[in-house]
Each structure stands twice: as C-alpha cells, then as structure tokens.
Amino acid sequence: MRVDPITRLVGHIAVPGDKSISHRSVLLGAICDGETRITNFGRSADTEATVEAVRALGVTVYEHGTDTLRVFGKGLRGLQAPGGAIDCANAGTLVRLLTGILAGQEGQQFELVGDASLSARPMKRITEPLSRMGAGLETEEGHLPLGVDARPLHGITYELPVASAQVKSAILLAGLYADGETTVVEPVPTRDHTELMLEAAGAPITRREHSVTVRRAERLELGEIEVPGDFSSAAPFIVAATLVPGSELHIHDVNLNPRRTGLLTILERMGGRVTVYNRRTIGGERAGDLEVRSAELVATEVLAPEVPLAIDELPLFALLASCAHGASRLRGAEELRAKESDRVEATVDALRALGQHVEGTEDGFRIKGVPTRPRGGRIRSRGDHRMAMLGAIAALDSQEGVEIEDAECVSVSFPGFFDLLASLRQQAAA
Incomplete structure (x- = not known):
C-alpha cells in the first residue's frame, strides 16, 4: 500500500475502544456471575480472538453491531475445556491472561496455540511464576503450544524481573483461585487496567505504588463496562x-x-x-x-x-x-x-x-x-x-x-x- x-x-x-481494556472486559466477563454488557468494544483481530476463545470455553457472547457485546459469565470456576486447542491467533494479551485464568479451573486440562508470530514470543515469563503457584504447565522450549493442567494453587510473592502488565495480570488472575495472598512487585509501574477492573468486579485486591495483592475470590460481577x-x-x-x-x-x-x-x-x-x-x-x-x-x-x-x-x-x-x-x-x-x-x-x-x-x-x-x-x-x-x-x-x-x-x-x-x-x-x- x-x-x-x-x-x-x-x-x-x-x-x-481501548484494546487492552476490551480484552480484559471479555475475559473477566467470562468468569463473572451474570451478564456483562460491554460498549465501545475495540474490535480487531486480536480482540475477536479473545471473544472466540471464551466461546470455546462455553461462554455465550452476543454481539450487537460492531461495538456492543453481552457476555454471559460462567462464574469463576465454570469454564469448560473444549475438545481441541484454543487458538489465540496473534494476541499476546489473550494467551498470557487466559493462562492465569485457566490455571485456576481445577481438574481440567487445556491447550493454547497461536500463529507463527505469537508462537515465537516467550512464554517462560508466565509459566515460571504460575508453576511456582502450583500450576501444571508445559511448553515447547518456552514457546507455544502451551498445555495447562489446572491444579490447586497457592499464593506467592513474585518480583517481576522485567516490567510487564501481561505477566502481572496473569499472576493476579491466577491469584483469584489461590489459597492465601498473591503479591506482584513491580520494578516500575505498568498499566493497571486489570487491577482497576478487578476492583470494579469486587475482587479482594489491594493496590500499592509498586505492588498489588489479591486474595482468593468466590464471586465477581461487573455489570456494565464502557471502553x-x-x-x-x-x-x-x-x-x-x-x-x-x-x-x-x-x-x-x-x-x-x-x-x-x-x-x-x-x-x-x-x-x-x-x-x-x-x-x-x-x-x-x-x-x-x-x-x-x-x-x-x-x-x-x-x-x-x-x-x-x-x-x-x-x-x-x-x-x-x-x-x-x-x-x-x-x-x-x-x-x-x-x-x-x-x-x-x-x-x-x-x-x-x-x-x-x-x-x-x-x-x-x-x-x-x-x-x-x-x-x-x-x-x-x-x-x-x-x-x-x-x-x-x-x-x-x-x-x-x-x-x-x-x-x-x-x-x-x-x-x-x-x-x-x-x-x-x-x-x-x-
């Protein structure tokens, strides 16, 4: 061109609408109780991959026009493993945040795949802390495909070696399912859309200047999100x-x-x-x-x-x-x-x-x-x-x-x- x-x-x-917030609104809506209505959804190939991923996990998503979604959540522990792999396409935010959520779906197994570009990106940065929490994770030499064997999780304190909102978010989302407290310490502040949305959904979360702590949750509810x-x-x-x-x-x-x-x-x-x-x-x-x-x-x-x-x-x-x-x-x-x-x-x-x-x-x-x-x-x-x-x-x-x-x-x-x-x-x- x-x-x-x-x-x-x-x-x-x-x-x-903001792509980072659009991803998170669909992913959190999927594990909320009841309906989450999302307006000004930022439609793109990446965010459409997120919609298709939660549908594969048994979540109903209605689309009204190009920028309004209704997500009917299954609750924190209600996602169901599909018959095959979940395709994350080229969406780095999706694969990393979804891994944190799936690690908490105890007793189930999942597989995440992506396109050539996503398959070349490093996954060890999330598998290392999530494995420390007790998750069963398997990669191809630190890259996709990524297998998730969801097991009981326990809280940890984790200092991010590299500032990354995606890694922080994956750990916090897994922390919703973990016994005890899960704390992420940041070398420098990164985008905090996940923390803001978790607060809005009623998660037990504490935010500080350089760290965030979350505790095990029993129920989340968002209602409406304008992006x-x-x-x-x-x-x-x-x-x-x-x-x-x-x-x-x-x-x-x-x-x-x-x-x-x-x-x-x-x-x-x-x-x-x-x-x-x-x-x-x-x-x-x-x-x-x-x-x-x-x-x-x-x-x-x-x-x-x-x-x-x-x-x-x-x-x-x-x-x-x-x-x-x-x-x-x-x-x-x-x-x-x-x-x-x-x-x-x-x-x-x-x-x-x-x-x-x-x-x-x-x-x-x-x-x-x-x-x-x-x-x-x-x-x-x-x-x-x-x-x-x-x-x-x-x-x-x-x-x-x-x-x-x-x-x-x-x-x-x-x-x-x-x-x-x-x-x-x-x-x-x-």
Missing part, C-alpha cells in the same frame, strides 16, 4: 499532527490512564503542543479530549522507568526524534525485541529506509535528529501492525510518500486505521 504526503491534519476524530478510546490508536495521529505543518487535530474520548500516556510526557519535553480538555471518567478510567497542533521539536532521552508507560509508542518516538533538533536516546527498552517483531531492529530498518538517522542498541535507539521531512521510500512491516502504522505516519510528513509492505496487518489492532486516515485527507482538502 502506498501512502502519500498530506498538506495538514485538521478536524475531529475518535478512535476505537474509552485506545490511546495507542490515538498515538499515531498525535504524532502525525505534531509533525505535519499547519495541523490542528482534535481526538475525542481517549483513555488517559497515566500508566498508558508516557508518550504525552515525552512529547511535552520535546516541545509538542498537546492540550487535554474535557477531562472525565469513562468506564472507571481517566479519559478526555486532545487538541494537537504542529510543533518544532527538540531532542530528549527516554530512560527505563518511562518505557512501560509508552511501550507501544516507542517506534513513534523514534520517528519524532528523527525529525527533531539534536540527538535523542532510548534506553532500557529490551522488551521491544520480544514483540510481534523485533521492534528495535524493525524500527531502525524502517526509518533508515526513509532517509532518517537511527542506530539500534541492545536496549533501544540512538537517533540523530534532522528537522526536515523524511525522504520517503519503501518499508517492510514484518507483519507487525505497529510498524505498518509507523510507515503510514512517516509518509504523511514525507517528501515522496511511503510504500508499505503487508499494510493489512494493521487489522490486528486497528482495522479502520486507513479509513480514518482517508477521512482526514478529505477534511484537509475541504
């Missing part, structure tokens, strides 16, 4: 409006959970012009509207404590830094190498192909900023939705446009991405 430059980004847009707009889906448009001269873009109903919005803090240091207004709460999460104007940027350094707060947006940071005044650096982001692709290598290759000065390191990037428009060219998405969107956003501010290989992979997280981009092009031409 070819994406051409744009003169400016103006107008008003909304992005789909705010996905910040990670808004981020490409924030970056585009910052880079393309003459832009003034409004993005509405965006999730502004402070453990998700690290990009805004980084962008503020760089001289970005993003204003938050109409702050409110949506579905128990902080939310609001954003006004983004184009700006000249200066270099900055992003260190390890900020990485979990902007993990999905770090390739976009590299693009911003490559167009800024001065030399920027990202450190402490080894986790980028264990995503759908090696996102350090993929980002470096993509931006270099467009004429930008980026060098990969073991844990991030070194970037020499040149405050001119990228040349343009051709990039490989490597089947990674974040890389495809990175190429499209770079194209908007480029001199010659960008050809993106396998651009269709954006459907993993944001099926309507290119349609929204086309609507902005129409607004710019009006």
Whole structure:
C-alpha cells in the first residue's frame, strides 16, 4: 500500500475502544456471575480472538453491531475445556491472561496455540511464576503450544524481573483461585487496567505504588463496562499532527490512564503542543479530549522507568526524534525485541529506509535528529501492525510518500486505521 504526503491534519476524530481494556472486559466477563454488557468494544483481530476463545470455553457472547457485546459469565470456576486447542491467533494479551485464568479451573486440562508470530514470543515469563503457584504447565522450549493442567494453587510473592502488565495480570488472575495472598512487585509501574477492573468486579485486591495483592475470590460481577478510546490508536495521529505543518487535530474520548500516556510526557519535553480538555471518567478510567497542533521539536532521552508507560509508542518516538533538533536516546527498552517483531531492529530498518538517522542498541535507539521531512521510500512491516502504522505516519510528513509492505496487518489492532486516515485527507482538502 502506498501512502502519500498530506498538506495538514485538521478536524475531529475518535478512535476505537481501548484494546487492552476490551480484552480484559471479555475475559473477566467470562468468569463473572451474570451478564456483562460491554460498549465501545475495540474490535480487531486480536480482540475477536479473545471473544472466540471464551466461546470455546462455553461462554455465550452476543454481539450487537460492531461495538456492543453481552457476555454471559460462567462464574469463576465454570469454564469448560473444549475438545481441541484454543487458538489465540496473534494476541499476546489473550494467551498470557487466559493462562492465569485457566490455571485456576481445577481438574481440567487445556491447550493454547497461536500463529507463527505469537508462537515465537516467550512464554517462560508466565509459566515460571504460575508453576511456582502450583500450576501444571508445559511448553515447547518456552514457546507455544502451551498445555495447562489446572491444579490447586497457592499464593506467592513474585518480583517481576522485567516490567510487564501481561505477566502481572496473569499472576493476579491466577491469584483469584489461590489459597492465601498473591503479591506482584513491580520494578516500575505498568498499566493497571486489570487491577482497576478487578476492583470494579469486587475482587479482594489491594493496590500499592509498586505492588498489588489479591486474595482468593468466590464471586465477581461487573455489570456494565464502557471502553474509552485506545490511546495507542490515538498515538499515531498525535504524532502525525505534531509533525505535519499547519495541523490542528482534535481526538475525542481517549483513555488517559497515566500508566498508558508516557508518550504525552515525552512529547511535552520535546516541545509538542498537546492540550487535554474535557477531562472525565469513562468506564472507571481517566479519559478526555486532545487538541494537537504542529510543533518544532527538540531532542530528549527516554530512560527505563518511562518505557512501560509508552511501550507501544516507542517506534513513534523514534520517528519524532528523527525529525527533531539534536540527538535523542532510548534506553532500557529490551522488551521491544520480544514483540510481534523485533521492534528495535524493525524500527531502525524502517526509518533508515526513509532517509532518517537511527542506530539500534541492545536496549533501544540512538537517533540523530534532522528537522526536515523524511525522504520517503519503501518499508517492510514484518507483519507487525505497529510498524505498518509507523510507515503510514512517516509518509504523511514525507517528501515522496511511503510504500508499505503487508499494510493489512494493521487489522490486528486497528482495522479502520486507513479509513480514518482517508477521512482526514478529505477534511484537509475541504
């Protein structure tokens, strides 16, 4: 797919419901008592895999239009093993969180599989702590397929070696079924959607600045969940409006959970012009509207404590830094190498192909900023939705446009991405 430059980004847009919250609402709804009604569900290939996974486990899910679901939960201990493997497709959040839940379905056995990309991602980070809790888990040398033999669980205290909301969530969900207390200690805070939703469902949970404790639960109930707009889906448009001269873009109903919005803090240091207004709460999460104007940027350094707060947006940071005044650096982001692709290598290759000065390191990037428009060219998405969107956003501010290989992979997280981009092009031409 070819994406051409744009003169400016103006107008008003909304992005789909938050993918992380959408996953969790379906998974927790499946183990709640009664009906959970989910509105503004963020539909994508990943979240549809979660819907199909809970259906395979015996949960009824009714779909009303594209963004409203009714999940009829089976209770904490009511899931039933299907006749075959549960396909998690490309959804890392699904496979890791679901493993924590299935570990508590005592007396049953399950198998989780995924596509080639998911099968290459590390599973030892969840199997090690869950095995310590008593779960029977078997992998193929630390990768999918993953077998779960659900046994009695006991609580543990576990210090995360690498900050990861997915690993934290898997342990906490298993802790709902464990005797005693289960505590997860974080090296730095990560996104806390699981904890917020567990609190809303009535789970016995205690949150602290650097740790979370959960105790065995007997019953959960959510009722209704409204999903705010996905910040990670808004981020490409924030970056585009910052880079393309003459832009003034409004993005509405965006999730502004402070453990998700690290990009805004980084962008503020760089001289970005993003204003938050109409702050409110949506579905128990902080939310609001954003006004983004184009700006000249200066270099900055992003260190390890900020990485979990902007993990999905770090390739976009590299693009911003490559167009800024001065030399920027990202450190402490080894986790980028264990995503759908090696996102350090993929980002470096993509931006270099467009004429930008980026060098990969073991844990991030070194970037020499040149405050001119990228040349343009051709990039490989490597089947990674974040890389495809990175190429499209770079194209908007480029001199010659960008050809993106396998651009269709954006459907993993944001099926309507290119349609929204086309609507902005129409607004710019009006």
